[in-house]
Every structure is written in C-alpha cells, then in structure tokens.
Amino acid sequence: MIDWPLISVTIFLPLLGALIIFLIKEDEVSSNNIKWAALWTSVGTFILSCLIWVQFDNHFSGYQLVEKYKWFSDFNFYYHVGVDGISLFMILLSTFLTPFCILASWLSVKKRIKEYMMAFLFLETVMLGMFFSIDILLFYIFFESVLIPMFLIIGIWGGEKRIYASFKFFLYTLSGSVLMLIAIIFIYQYTDTMNIKDLQGNFFTKQVQIYLWLAFFSSFAVKIPMWPFHTWLPDAHVEAPTAGSVILAGVLLKMGGYGFIRFSIGMLPEATEFFTPLVMFLSVIAIIYTSLVALAQTDMKKLIAYSSVAHMGMVTIGIFLVNRQGLEGAMIQMISHGIVSAALFLCVGVIYDRMHTREIVSYGGLVNVMPQYSVAFMIFVLASIGLPGTSGFVGEFLIILGAFKFNTFIALFAATGIVLGAVYMLYLYKNIIFGTLTNEKLKEILDLEFREKLILYPMIIIVIIIGLFPNIFLDPMHLSVDLIISNYEIANGK
Amino acid sequence: MENNFFNILSLPEITLTILTLVLLLVGLFQKKNSFKNVCNLSVISLILIIFLIFLNKNFELANYNDFFTNSAFIQFFKILVIIGSLSTLIISKNYFIELKLTRFEIPILILFSTLGMMVLISSNDLISMYLGIELQSLSLYVVAAIRRDSLKSAESGVKYFVLGALSSGILLYGCSLVYGFSGATNFQEIQNNLSSIDQLNLGLIFGLIFILVGLAFKISAVPFHMWTPDVYEGAPTSITAFFAIVPKVSAVALIYRFCLEPFKDFYSEWSQIIIFLSIASMFLGAIAAISQKNIKRLLAYSSIGHVGYMLIGLASANAAGIKGVSIYMTIYVAMNIAVFSIILSLKRNDKFIEKINDFSSISKQKPLISLSLAIIMLSMAGIPPFAGFFAKFYIFSAALESDLIFLAILGVVSSVISAFYYLRIIKVMYFDEKENADFQIIISSQSLLILITLMLFISLFIFYPSFLISISSYISVDYFIN
Numbered sequence: 003m004i005d006w007p008l009i010s011v012t013i014f015l016p017l018l019g020a021l022i023i024f025l026i027k028e029d030e031v032s033s034n035n036i037k038w039a040a041l042w043t044s045v046g047t048f049i050l051s052c053l054i055w056v057q058f059d060n061h062f063s064g065y066q067l068v069e070k071y072k073w074f075s076d077f078n079f080y081y082h083v084g085v086d087g088i089s090l091f092m093i094l095l096s097t098f099l100t101p102f103c104i105l106a107s108w109l110s111v112k113k114r115i116k117e118y119m120m121a122f123l124f125l126e127t128v129m130l131g132m133f134f135s136i137d138i139l140l141f142y143i144f145f146e147s148v149l150i151p152m153f154l155i156i157g158i159w160g161g162e163k164r165i166y167a168s169f170k171f172f173l174y175t176l177s178g179s180v181l182m183l184i185a186i187i188f189i190y191q192y193t194d195t196m197n198i199k200d201l202q203g204n205f206f207t208k209q210v211q212i213y214l215w216l217a218f219f220s221s222f223a224v225k226i227p228m229w230p231f232h233t234w235l236p237d238a239h240v241e242a243p244t245a246g247s248v249i250l251a252g253v254l255l256k257m258g259g260y261g262f263i264r265f266s267i268g269m270l271p272e273a274t275e276f277f278t279p280l281v282m283f284l285s286v287i288a289i290i291y292t293s294l295v296a297l298a299q300t301d302m303k304k305l306i307a308y309s310s311v312a313h314m315g316m317v318t319i320g321i322f323l324v325n326r327q328g329l330e331g332a333m334i335q336m337i338s339h340g341i342v343s344a345a346l347f348l349c350v351g352v353i354y355d356r357m358h359t360r361e362i363v364s365y366g367g368l369v370n371v372m373p374q375y376s377v378a379f380m381i382f383v384l385a386s387i388g389l390p391g392t393s394g395f396v397g398e399f400l401i402i403l404g405a406f407k408f409n410t411f412i413a414l415f416a417a418t419g420i421v422l423g424a425v426y427m428l429y430l431y432k433n434i435i436f437g438t439l440t441n442e443k444l445k446e447i448l449d450l451e452f453r454e455k456l457i458l459y460p461m462i463i464i465v466i467i468i469g470l471f472p473n474i475f476l477d478p479m480h481l482s483v484d485l486i487i488s489n490y491e492i493a494n495g496k
Numbered sequence: 497m498e499n500n501f502f503n504i505l506s507l508p509e510i511t512l513t514i515l516t517l518v519l520l521l522v523g524l525f526q527k528k529n530s531f532k533n534v535c536n537l538s539v540i541s542l543i544l545i546i547f548l549i550f551l552n553k554n555f556e557l558a559n560y561n562d563f564f565t566n567s568a569f570i571q572f573f574k575i576l577v578i579i580g581s582l583s584t585l586i587i588s589k590n591y592f593i594e595l596k597l598t599r600f601e602i603p604i605l606i607l608f609s610t611l612g613m614m615v616l617i618s619s620n621d622l623i624s625m626y627l628g629i630e631l632q633s634l635s636l637y638v639v640a641a642i643r644r645d646s647l648k649s650a651e652s653g654v655k656y657f658v659l660g661a662l663s664s665g666i667l668l669y670g671c672s673l674v675y676g677f678s679g680a681t682n683f684q685e686i687q688n689n690l691s692s693i694d695q696l697n698l699g700l701i702f703g704l705i706f707i708l709v710g711l712a713f714k715i716s717a718v719p720f721h722m723w724t725p726d727v728y729e730g731a732p733t734s735i736t737a738f739f740a741i742v743p744k745v746s747a748v749a750l751i752y753r754f755c756l757e758p759f760k761d762f763y764s765e766w767s768q769i770i771i772f773l774s775i776a777s778m779f780l781g782a783i784a785a786i787s788q789k790n791i792k793r794l795l796a797y798s799s800i801g802h803v804g805y806m807l808i809g810l811a812s813a814n815a816a817g818i819k820g821v822s823i824y825m826t827i828y829v830a831m832n833i834a835v836f837s838i839i840l841s842l843k844r845n846d847k848f849i850e851k852i853n854d855f856s857s858i859s860k861q862k863p864l865i866s867l868s869l870a871i872i873m874l875s876m877a878g879i880p881p882f883a884g885f886f887a888k889f890y891i892f893s894a895a896l897e898s899d900l901i902f903l904a905i906l907g908v909v910s911s912v913i914s915a916f917y918y919l920r921i922i923k924v925m926y927f928d929e930k931e932n933a934d935f936q937i938i939i940s941s942q943s944l945l946i947l948i949t950l951m952l953f954i955s956l957f958i959f960y961p962s963f964l965i966s967i968s969s970y971i972s973v974d975y976f977i978n
Contacts, residue, residue: 074961075961075962076966117863146880150879154926157926169923173919177909187889190893191893
C-alpha cells in the first residue's frame with residue numbers, strides 16, 4: 003500500500019498543471035511549452051490512475067483508498083473520496099481520454115491555447131473529483147463545476163453556432179441539476195449524513211423516494227441524455243471542437259449513467275422499481291427513434307451524436323434491469339462507448355482538420371487515398387455496431403442477455419436498435435470511405451500523420467482488449483455491482 | 497458586565513457622529529485637496545469604528561430609553577455595513593477624481609448615511625428605526641443627485657426622493673397604527689403587549705403591512721423596486737456601487753429584526769407577505785435583467801433578485817435562516833464590491849464602461865480582469881465551486897428546514913433563469929470577436945488590494961469555509977437564545 007493520498011494527488015494534479023500553465027506567459031515560443039505542460043500533466047494523471055488500478059483490491063466490495071477530512075464546521079460535510087468497482091473505470095476512462103484530447107487539439111486549436119489547456123485540465127480535475135467523491139454534496143459541486151470549462155470550450159473554440167450551443171448546453175444541464183441540489187439538502191436533513199456509502203440502502207418511505215428519484219432523474223436524464231431530454235446534445239457536439247466532443251461523448255455522458263447507478267438504484271430502490279417501466283419505455287424510444295434520426299443526418303458529427311443517444315438508451319436499459327448481466331453490461335457499454343465514440347469523433351476530426359467540412363456528401367472514396375485511416379475508422383465503426391471481438395459486443399451482449407431475463411420485448415427492441423445501429427454506421431462508412439473519389443480536393447488529402455496514429459492506435463488496442471478479455475474489466479466490478487443488486491433486492495422484497 | 501469604556505452602548509455611533517462632524521470642518525476649512533483628504537480620513541475613521549464595534553461586548557444594556565440594542569447579529573451586520581462603505585469609498589475615489597466630482601461632501605454624506613444605517617440596524621424602537629431610515633435615506637437622496645450638471649443624475653435623485661418620501665410616509669403611518677393598536681413603540685413592549693392576543697386585529701395588520709411595504713421599498717423588493725434600475729443607472733457609478741451594496745445590508749437586517757422581534761408570534765401573518773416579496777423579487781430580478789443593455793441596470797435587477805433569495809431566510813424564520821442570510825449577505829457584499837471595483841476602474845477607449853457590449857474583446861487585452869469578472873458572474877449565478885453557490889446552498893437549506901420546499905424549488909428555477917444573463921456577460925467578454933478596443937485600467941493600489949482579497953475570497957471560499965460559517969453559526973445561535 004501507498005501511504006500518501008494517492009486519490010487527492012490524482013484529482014488535483016491537473017489543477018496544479020492548470021495553475022502552472024496560468025503562470026506561463028503566452029507568446030509564439032511558449033505556446034509549445036504550454037501544450038507540452040498540459041500533455042505531461044494529463045499523462046502523469048493517467049499514470050497515477052493506473053496506479054490506483056494496481057492498488058485496487060478486487061475482493062473488496064466497498065470503497066478503497068478512502069480519504070476523509072472534515073470540511074464544513076457546521077454540518078456533516080466531508081472531503082471524502084475513494085474508489086470502488088463502479089467508479090474505477092469511469093476514472094480510468096477520464097484520465098485515458100484527456101491526453102488524447104490534448105494531442106488532438108495540438109494543431110487544430112490556434113487561438114488562446116493557454117486558456118484552452120487550462121480549461122481542459124480544470125475539466126479533468128472536476129471530472130475525476132466527481133467520480134471519486136463519496137459525499138453527495140462534494141459530488142454535486144464537481145458535477146456542476148463541469149459546466150464551466152465545457153461552456154467555455156464550446157463557446158470560445160467552437161464552430162459557427164457555438165454561442166447558441168454553449169448556452170443551450172449550460173442552461174439545459176443546469177436546469178436539470180438544480181433540483182438535485184434540493185434533493186441533496188433534503189436527504190441531508192432527513193438522514194443527517196451525506197455519505198454515499200451510508201446512504202446505500204432503503205432509508206426513505208416510498209413516497210419520499212419517488213420525489214427524490216424524480217429530482218435525481220431530472221438531472222441525470224438530461225446529462226446522459228435520455229429521449230426526450232437529448233436535444234442539447236447534437237448542438238453541443240456539432241459546435242464543440244473535436245476534443246470537446248470527445249470529452250463530452252466519452253466522459254460527460256457517463257456522469258448520468260454513473261449517477262443512476264449510485265443514486266437512483268443505490269439510494270432509492272423502491273422508487274427505482276416503481277419507475278422502471280418509464281425508464282424502459284423512454285430507453286426503447288431513444289434506441290429506435292434516435293437511430294432513425296441518425297440515419298437521416300447529413301452531418302457526420304450529428305450522426306455520431308444521435309448514435310450516442312441510442313447507445314446511452316442501451317445503457318439505461320442495462321442499468322434499470324438491476325441484474326448482474328444488465329448492470330455489468332451497462333458499465334462495459336459505457337466504457338466501450340466512451341472510447342469508441344471518442345475515437346469516432348477523433349476520426350471525424352482528422353478529416354475535418356484537412357477539409358473543414360463535416361458534410362457526408364463532400365467525402366467519398368477516401369479508401370483510395372487514406373488506407374490507414376480507413377482501417378482505423380473501420381474498426382471503430384464495427385466496435386460501435388457491436389461486432390464480436392470488439393468492446394461494443396461485450397456490453398450489448400450482456401445487456402440483451404439481462405433483458406431477456408427481465409422481459410422479452412425489451413430485449414427484442416434493444417436488438418432492433420443494434421440492427422439499426424449497423425445500418426446508420428455502415429451507411430456513414432460507406433459514403434465516406436468507399437465509392438469513387440469525385441471531390442477534386444480530396445485527391446490531395448494526406449493519410450494519418452504520426453500524431454494521429456499515436457491517438458488512434460492505442461484506442462484500437464483498448465477496444466480489442468475489452469472485446470477479447472472483458473474479465474479484466476468485469477472482475478473489479480463484480481462485488482460492487484453485487485452489493486447494489488442485493489441492496490435493491492432486499493428493499494423490494496425479492 | 498465589566499464597566500469598560502468600550503462597552504458604552506452605541507459608542508461606535510457616537511464616535512462616528514463626532515468624527516463625521518470633525519471631517520466636515522476639515523473639508524470646509526481646507527482649500528486644496530479637500531476631497532482626497534476627507535476621503536482618506538473617512539476611510540480611517542470607518543476602520544476605527546470597526547474596531548470599536550469589535551471591542552463592544554455590551555449585549556445586555558438597552559440604553560437611552562431602550563432606543564438601541566445590541567447583539568451578535570447586529571454587530572455582524574454593522575461591520576458589514578462599514579466594510580461596504582469603506583470599500584466603496586476606496587474603490588470610487590479615483591472615479592470621482594476622473595469625473596471631476598471632487599466635492600468633499602460626498603464622503604461626508606456617505607458617512608452620515610452609514611451612521612443612519614448603524615442606528616437603523618441596532619434600533620429597538622419604532623422611532624429610532626424611523627430616525628435611522630431617514631438619516632440613511634436623506635443622505636442617499638443627495639448623493640444620488642450629486643452630479644448637478646447631469647440630467648440623468650438629477651432625475652435619479654428626484655425619483656429616488658419622491659418615491660422614498662412616499663415610502664417613508666407609508667412606513668410612518670404603519671408605525672403610528674402599530675403604536676395606536678399595541679400601545680407601545682418599543683420592540684420588546686410591542687411583543688409583550690401582543691403576546692396576550694392570538695390574532696392581530698385589523699389595525700395591527702395594516703400597521704404591519706405598511707411598515708413592511710416601507711421596508712420593502714428600502715431593500716427594493718418587488719413590487720416596490722421601480723426606482724432601483726433608474727436610480728442605479730442615473731447616479732454616478734460609484735454612488736451606484738454604494739446603493740447596491742450598503743443600504744441593502746442595513747434594510748435587510750432590519751426587516752429580519754422587525755419580523756422576528758416585535759411580531760415573532762405572528763409568523764403566519766407576515767410570512768405570506770415575505771414569501772410573496774421573495775418569489776416576486778427572484779423572478780422579476782431574473783427575467784427583467786435578460787433584456788438589459790446597461791451594466792448598471794443589469795446589476796440593479798441582479799440585486800433585486802439577490803434580495804429575493806435573502807428573504808427566503810426570513811420566510812423560513814429559523815436559526816438556519818439567520819445563518820443563511822449572514823453568509824449570503826457577506827458573499828453578496830463581497831461579490832458586488834468586486835464587480836464594482838472592476839467597473840469603476842475600467843476604461844474603454846477613454847470612456848468608462850456603461851454598456852454590457854463595452855466588455856467585448858476585453859478578454860484578450862486584460863485576461864486577468866476578465867477572468868475575475870467571469871468568476872464573479874459565475875459566483876453570482878450560484879455555480880459551484882465559487883462562493884455564491886454556498887450562499888444559495890445555506891439559504892435553501894434554511895427553507896427546507898422549515899418545509900418551504902416550493903420556495904426552494906422556485907429559488908433554484910429562478911437561479912437558472914438568472915444564470916442566463918450572468919453568462920451573457922461572459923459571452924460578451926470571451927465569445928464575441930468584435931473590433932479591438934483599447935482598454936485601460938486605472939486602479940489605485942488600495943482598491944487593487946481590495947479586489948485581490950475579494951477575488952481570493954470568492955474563488956477560494958470552498959477551501960476554507962469554516963471561518964465565515966462558524967461566525968454565522970454563532971450569530972444564529974445567539975439570536976435565538978436571546
């Protein structure tokens with residue numbers, strides 16, 4: 003064991019990096035230093051988070067590496083952080099994606115590099131803090147703080163309609179999450195504790211649970227996002243810079259799923275049982291409807307954005323099945339989607355940087371000029387569809403397996419969603435990569451350069467590792483997931 | 497109680513009166529630089545008064561025919577008032593000099609107004625309350641119109657005077673009704689006389705409502721807010737700063753004391769009014785500010801909204817409410833001083849900032865100033881991790897403790913609406929890429945010091961909250977024991 007506060011160092015290392023960057027004066031020469039400083043900070047954070055994984059004990063169901071300090075003098079609010087099987091991979095996902103985001107913006111971000119890198123590192127700190135926190139108010143503080151850097155990233159470095167998109171993103175998610183604040187204060191006054199671990203169980207009457215559940219739902223359903231609260235997502239994705247979309251799809255959407263597992267199922271089991279049909283209904287609509295919407299898109303980023311909503315529909319089905327296959331499938335699906343959709347956005351970013359258009363019709367026949375790119379893109383498209391051997395398969399397979407135990411129709415609809423997913427992803431791939439090279443400008447396009455290979459190849463490796471050896475990722479989850487499920491079953495008398 | 501010189505009740509007020517009169521003479525007899533000197537001396541005397549308030553431990557004696565009283569709550573708010581006044585004097589000194597408004601009467605009037613507020617906060621009698629309000633307001637009417645050559649300033653002064661006089665009249669009428677039906681003007685006596693009845697009669701209800709209306713005018717709660725945007729816009733910005741920060745503190749403290757002391761047994765009567773004022777202020781403050789173009793009008797509506805949140809603490813009428821309002825008020829004062837110290841020292845193309853659009857493209861030239869302004873705006877919107885979030889958090893906790901869940905929910909909803917216009921300022925500063933303008937910062941070292949301190953307070957409050965929170969916990973406990 004290590005005797006220094008590993009988790010706090012991991013959380014605040016990016017913030018320290020941001021402060022150091024703040025002190026660098028920005029000019030022509032130092033902008034490279036700023037990029038390198040940001041990159042090394044995020045790589046260091048990734049190494050630290052891997053260290054946490056190494057330290058992690060798979061045979062222990064509760065929180066590990068816990069740090070707890072009294073914070074506010076007047077009520078039981080602690081700086082209380084730790085890691086368990088559910089948060090571990092969310093954390094690894096965040097630290098894994100941030101260096102790639104910084105690498106991806108190496109050349110494409112040309113103005114205000116200093117503020118950009120600071121925003122990303124600050125974002126990493128708050129994301130990590132959110133996944134690590136064991137205190138609900140601490141969770142809320144980090145959960146809301148995420149809005150600030152993301153708002154700036156979309157608004158300053160985004161596309162043409164960036165102001166509209168950034169305001170929509172901010173206000174939409176803020177209005178969802180303020181009700182959670184009321185719920186948190188209520189929970190504290192009801193139970194006199196803010197400790198997530200102590201609150202796991204069934205402490206409220208069913209009536210109270212229903213109100214609290216709705217308050218939490220309003221926040222997480224907007225964040226994940228579920229149909230019909232998803233309309234901010236396509237705008238935010240399209241207008242955000244590539245790295246912003248990557249972090250948005252890769253990590254921020256997972257905050258909603260994480261919140262559902264921790265709060266809705268963990269703390270409010272009876273209300274969860276009560277609302278499960280509603281969630282299933284919305285998820286099925288999300289899967290079918292947004293898949294069809296994705297099919298009609300002409301903008302690549304928008305297509306992937308809608309596909310995210312559909313994939314997140316799978317995740318919510320998995321979560322609210324509350325059985326082992328479903329929950330673990332949802333977790334794996336979140337990790338897989340985090341990497342795959344991030345990679346797809348990066349792939350779009352690669353050609354966008356060269357051609358400055360995201361319209362599907364302006365591409366076609368890229369396989370002739372960019373063979374390596376086509377292969378990488380192919381793998382991610384197949385992973386997104388859920389081809390066996392890739393990460394997408396494991397998650398979707400487990401979720402459908404769990405869904406069959408629950409209700410055959412749900413499984414049927416979920417499977418339809420996978421088929422539709424194959425339709426729009428292959429449509430996207432066919433139109434961009436295959437066909438004849440008609441656009442004159444495309445003939446000069448260059449294949450992947452070293453920096454882009456450095457981004458995409460590790461992601462391919464991870465996607466295949468998850469697909470072939472899912473147990474590496476499932477083993478640490480088992481006990482934490484079982485704890486939640488047994489809690490849920492006891493509360494509902496199963 | 498030890499019989500100590502510092503424990504003489506209202507020693508701070510007496511000292512301030514004497515010092516102000518002395519400063520008036522200094523101003524009169526000095527030919528050169530009278531403004532600067534009087535300004536500096538006023539700051540020094542206010543600092544002295546803070547120490548006197550700290551040293552005063554006399555919580556028991558209510559002297560001068562029980563006109564005045566003292567408690568931890570009162571002392572806390574008095575200190576806030578004085579900090580507000582002295583910071584306004586410091587941050588606005590350069591602005592006055594730039595505007596060539598170097599009349600030594602300004603700091604004197606501000607001191608008199610501060611004195612009125614101190615009397616107001618610690619008043620224990622309807623008469624001393626009225627005395628305090630009038631001393632505060634009369635000085636404010638004059639400073640609002642201090643720029644005699646400006647049409648807008650004169651207009652704002654007259655508007656403020658007419659409406660203020662009207663509200664004072666209503667307040668006085670209410671006082672007379674309360675006196676007539678309860679037979680006392682002293683707060684404790686009113687409470688004692690009313691304790692025997694279980695329901696207020698019509699005269700007392702009217703008296704209560706009239707007094708609350710008069711006070712609502714002073715804190716500019718909706719629907720008695722109409723003067724606020726016009727006066728804020730018309731007055732010189734430094735005076736606006738004073739209006740936005742200091743009179744709010746005293747009037748909010750008094751409205752708390754008035755409801756919770758003489759009328760504390762009649763919660764159901766006044767709580768309806770307070771809840772209505774609170775909801776109306778929060779929503780009007782949020783919605784009306786959206787379309788504003790002038791930064792001072794925007795801040796006027798923002799202050800109306802903040803008053804709405806502060807009244808939530810009163811509507812909850814518990815220890816948590818007192819704690820919440822002390823924290824909220826402190827953070828509110830800090831945020832407003834910070835934002836005004838920026839506005840007062842920022843020039844665009846040799847003109848002071850008036851419009852919100854004047855901030856465009858500032859983030860490239862003055863990254864630190866725009867970062868500070870962005871942090872203040874996010875804090876005002878109540879976005880964690882900045883101080884404003886904790887202000888709202890404590891207020892909503894108080895509301896939930898009194899089962900006012902709907903009030904808390906309306907509060908968070910209006911805070912989302914208000915987030916829009918706070919974000920708009922950030923948008924203007926960071927997102928808009930318009931023509932390059934030339935920004936200058938004229939800031940004295942003292943006001944820079946104040947700005948830096950406040951920025952550290954606002955952004956690092958999350959790391960060391962216990963200081964303010966333990967003080968306000970003490971105040972709330974103390975308030976409900978006595």
